[in-house]
Amino acid sequence: MRAIRYDHPFDHYVADVPDPDPAPGEVLIAVRATGVCGTDVHLHGGEFGPVYPLTPGHEVVGEVMALGDGVTRLTTGQTVAVDNMVPCGSCDNCQRAQPAYCRVLRAFGVTAPGGFAQFMVTPADRCHPVDDLDLDTAVLAEPLSCAIHGLDVLGPQSGSDVLLLGAGPTGLILTQVLRSGGAGRLTVSAPTAFKLDLARGYGADETVRTRLTPDPASVSPLRALAPDGYDVVIDATGSVDAMGHGVGLLRNGGTMLVYGMAGEKQQLPISPYDVFRRELTITGSFARSYGFDRAVRMLRTGRVRAEGFVTHRFGLGDYGRAIDTVAHDSSCLKAVIEP
Template identity: 35%
Template sequence: MKALRLKGIGQLRVAEVPKPLPGPDDLLVRVEACGICGTDRHLLHGEFPSTPPVTLGHEFCGIVEAVGSRVSDIAIGARITGDPNIACGTCPQCTAGRINLCRNLRAIGIHRDGGFAEYVVMPRKQAHDIPLSLAPVHGAFCEPLACCLHGVDMAGIRAGSSVVVLGGGVIGLLVVQLVRLAGATTVILSTRQAAKRRLAEEVGATATVDPSSTDIIEQIAGDTGLVPGGVDVVIECAGVAETVMQSTRLARSGGTVVILGVMPKGETVEIEPFDILFRELRVLGSFINPFVHRRAADLVASGAIEIDKLISRRVTLGEAANVIAHPPAAGEVKVLVIPGRP
């Protein structure tokens, strides 16, 4: 079968590999769709830890084609979405219920072969069934939505909250929708790209701002800004130093900042600890998707999340390497790999 393999830093290409066989507790899944994530770009450039050679792709859904000898609770022909993050279940973090912080965490598409392939093998416990009537490309959104859902849960948004979302990529646009569902009545998205600002307003933002046009702090939290004094919650979704540094300055005193975007490992930013102390800000990191993938899958299946507007294009396995090797095109939100596409 064909698979998109990360051979080493900067080395990504399609290769012929043996079709995998499921172990006793595994599923063999024919991949229908797999999303390209910013993390895939970090992996290619050595900015996120992985174990090459490995097949990338961690946002996938597909059809169960075979099951292991100890699997009896899922039918061949079922459609599933894969939670890629495999916790050991026995380390101190796992036994404390913090499975996303597992000391032995391994992820499909990062540490073991993933969904940029015609087939993927995964543990049964990582699979969540979704309706056969659901478009496969929608199923590929369950994993990024789950990561967003964990961040929104951590933010503690309540009815009437005001929220700023920094970054207009797929994570920011999913977060906009989730915070509205959580009860936020003021939702401001900041991005330089006009197309993404328009899209944010279509999917639920009450206002958008262009950080390149004027000082974003004054524009949002200044005396004559959109929310004088700052917002209840800031969710950083861009994963760049500029927006991370902006995040604490946009929150009101006593507010919450959630860092959801992924900066390259080793990069640092300047912050003012006195400001965090004096205004008693809660600054939180949100990492992957503990115990929320099922909820995300149900949300996708319900139609409560706008997905079609977030799909920029569909590509083949052969085209995917070039997409990952370059920054997203202007206005591009989510590119999906369709392994069975000729």
């Protein structure tokens, strides 16, 4: 089969590799669509703990082609969304209900072969049947499950005044989850007009266009909307400039959720006095714990919709262009690889 391979950061090619065989308890999947996300851009540059040789791709939807011994809960021909994280279930972190910190976590597309390939194998219990969903919807199951984890971490009070920085795919998924998750008012800010239009369509009450690198002038409309600050600010950009402004826009006692992925070496200057004096909370949300079935449910009921998300489609041979597009092209919302 053909698969994207990296032996080093930045250096990818389409490799011809043997078709994988499902072990007992596993299934063979023919990949139909795999989302390309910001994490893949970080992996491209060698960040986020890749294990080489690497076949990335962690937002996978595919068709079950073959069952390993002992698999009874799936049948061939089913379309499934794949939960790419396989925690061991028995290490100390797993036993503390923190599977994302599993000591021996296998993560397809990061530490094990992922979905930028024609086929992949995965444990059957990581597969969620989605025959009733179209591919563009089903491919949001993985990022949506991460957004659900973000809300689990945040536990916002009903009626909270929420500011969401960023209207990329993550921001637009969070917009919809926050809308049905009890935000009393949701303000979304981002630099790209069409993404803000989508945010409004998905339930944002206010949208504010900011510069790519927010400056005091572009932040002042956000301040005007909430002169005393927001109960919750969520950064879905990964930009430390945006996060810095976000902390300043918190209400006393407010909470900042760091959701976007910054570079591993970047630093955020924060005033400890401000955190102390105003009782601020700064928290993070990494990957997910137990939210995948809830993600599929929200897609099934239409609580989270996918219209307008997939703007770019690529084959395996165009992988480099796909990464470049996700990293640099503001007309791209969601790109998928269709191997």
